[in-house]
Amino acid sequence: MKLVVVSAGLSSPSSTRLLADRLTAATLDHVDAEPEVVELRELAAEIAQHFVTGFPPARLAAALDAVAAADGLIAVTPVFAASYSGLFKSFFDLIDKDALTGKPVLLGATGGTARHSLVTEHALRPLFTYLRALVLPTAVYAASEDWGEQGLDGRITRAGTELARSMAPAAPAAAPDVDTAAAIAPRSLTGAITSTDPANGFTIVPFAQRLAALQA
Numbered sequence: 001m002k003l004v005v006v007s008a009g010l011s012s013p014s015s016t017r018l019l020a021d022r023l024t025a026a027t028l029d030h031v032d033a034e035p036e037v038v039e040l041r042e043l044a045a046e047i048a049q050h051f052v053t054g055f056p057p058a059r060l061a062a063a064l065d066a067v068a069a070a071d072g073l074i075a076v077t078p079v080f081a082a083s084y085s086g087l088f089k090s091f092f093d094l095i096d097k098d099a100l101t102g103k104p105v106l107l108g109a110t111g112g113t114a115r116h117s118l119v120t121e122h123a124l125r126p127l128f129t130y131l132r133a134l135v136l137p138t139a140v141y142a143a144s145e146d147w148g149e150q151g152l153d154g155r156i157t158r159a160g161t162e163l164a165r166s167m168a169p170a171a172p173a174a175a176p177d178v179d180t181a182a183a184i185a186p187r188s189l190t191g192a193i194t195s196t197d198p199a200n201g202f203t204i205v206p207f208a209q210r211l212a213a214l215q216a
Contacts, residue, residue: 001032001033002033002034002036002066002070002071003031003035003036003070003073004035004036004037004072004074005020005024005036005073005076006040006067006073006074006075006088007020008040008084009076009110010041010078010085014110015142015147016078017039017076019076019140019156020037023076023108023159023160023163024160025160026157026160027072027106027160027163029160030161030165030168031163031167031168033167038067040087043059043060043091047091047094050094051090064095068100071103072105072163072167073100074106074163075105075106075128076110078111082116082119082123083119083123084119084124098132100128100132101131101132104134105133105134105135106138106139107124107125107128107140108120108141108142109124109140109141109142110142111141111144112143113143113144114143116143118141119141120139120140120141136159138155140152140159
């Protein structure tokens, strides 16, 4: 399997790349995959050129192909003006509209203050939902004060585990036997699912009778 990591950090080193690396490590703890990192900072000129000419240079084409071929994707951006960076958005504007369909995506963002912590929900998640990706429930935002805190470590671990489980091929589920099915979902005399085991015996009271009792 192949895990592609897109980092839109602008500096070197950057907290955005650090978060991307931490999320990658947390994912690889639970799934055997080959990671590939796409540093958008190194592709900025090629991204702009593609918008102008309509043709991607070789390095950018390889990055776009890698994202399309990935079994799982980690996408991390710094926050600018309460949203993803322009470089991050520009790269995903160039992705084929069907390339991310059904692909599990783990979202991450970094910023200078915790006030931007919902950027993953109001900006990133709608973008990848529009691209029909399978966006994981846990997204990770890291403010400057979060580094070294236990809460960030826990969110990274949870998010990486979710991505690993989404990437791993699901084992075919065995059909439950009759006794097991009855124990999981016992049914009433009419066949409706009930929380009461019919074997223990019970009386069904019609709804009209219950309603009449309330009105009395």
